[in-house]
Amino acid sequence: MTQGQLHGRHALVTGGSRGIGVAIAKRLVGEGALVTILGRNSTRAEQVAKTIGAAGFVSADVADRDGLTAAIRAAEDDHGGVSILVNNAGAAESAPFLKAPPEQFQRMLSVNLESVVTACHAVLPGMIAAGTGRIVNIASTAGLKGYRYVSAYVAAKHAVVGLTKALALETAETGVTVNAVCPGFADTDLVRESVARIQEKTGRSEAEIVAEMVSDNPQKRLIDPQEVADCVVWLTGDGARSFTGQSLAVAGGEVM
Numbered sequence: 001m002t003q004g005q006l007h008g009r010h011a012l013v014t015g016g017s018r019g020i021g022v023a024i025a026k027r028l029v030g031e032g033a034l035v036t037i038l039g040r041n042s043t044r045a046e047q048v049a050k051t052i053g054a055a056g057f058v059s060a061d062v063a064d065r066d067g068l069t070a071a072i073r074a075a076e077d078d079h080g081g082v083s084i085l086v087n088n089a090g091a092a093e094s095a096p097f098l099k100a101p102p103e104q105f106q107r108m109l110s111v112n113l114e115s116v117v118t119a120c121h122a123v124l125p126g127m128i129a130a131g132t133g134r135i136v137n138i139a140s141t142a143g144l145k146g147y148r149y150v151s152a153y154v155a156a157k158h159a160v161v162g163l164t165k166a167l168a169l170e171t172a173e174t175g176v177t178v179n180a181v182c183p184g185f186a187d188t189d190l191v192r193e194s195v196a197r198i199q200e201k202t203g204r205s206e207a208e209i210v211a212e213m214v215s216d217n218p219q220k221r222l223i224d225p226q227e228v229a230d231c232v233v234w235l236t237g238d239g240a241r242s243f244t245g246q247s248l249a250v251a252g253g254e255v256m
Contacts, residue, residue: 014115
């Protein structure tokens with residue numbers, strides 16, 4: 001059996017127990033990384049970790065700064081310093097801007113941006129001391145363009161892209177790279193649940209709803225989570241050591 005390119009490296013994936021996070025974690029395991037799944041639901045995180053052969057799991061609400069830091073420290077106690085951090089956890093809420101209360105902006109910034117800040121604060125000192133590290137922030141095409149009715153989410157994801165660029169510059173001489181991956185609408189359970197809710201409210205067919213979702217994607221399809229995972233794995237490998245501060249759109253040409 002050959003060893004993968006990430007053999008022995010400790011990778012931590014936030015939001016690793018659902019959707020794109022599972023796909024990323026599974027690919028990292030396949031490349032030989034010691035993967036820690038971080039999820040809010042400990043039962044789900046444990047089940048996913050066992051199913052994909054991850055090294056372990058920890059549980060935290062990423063919006064809880066102290067809880068997230070403690071979970072990362074627990075993972076490091078078990079498997080050593082984190083050398084690959086994938087900030088995948090996130091959430092989206094929709095509302096027209098004039099009906100979006102300040103609390104919605106606060107929630108979106110807390111989950112989508114502040115969690116990235118907290119996790120990076122936790123692992124960066126160790127990466128810099130080791131002279132190597134990979135941080136990949138899962139943003140969204142909403143971090144590269146605007147969308148109607150999700151202004152708080154768009155603002156938060158744009159902030160993640162900006163943070164990625166700033167951190168990449170600050171760490172450029174340390175052996176650490178920081179990049180973002182920006183998927184379009186992906187074929188995940190969360191998207192399918194959203195489609196089902198829209199069906200229930202409107203009576204429209206699944207095909208009609210999905211077609212509207214992907215209308216801005218020139219390929220007219222939902223993104224396979226595996227495509228996002230493949231991009232992440234490449235960014236974490238040695239071949240991407242000169243690639244930092246970038247935001248890769250995995251979106252069928254929606255953003256060019």
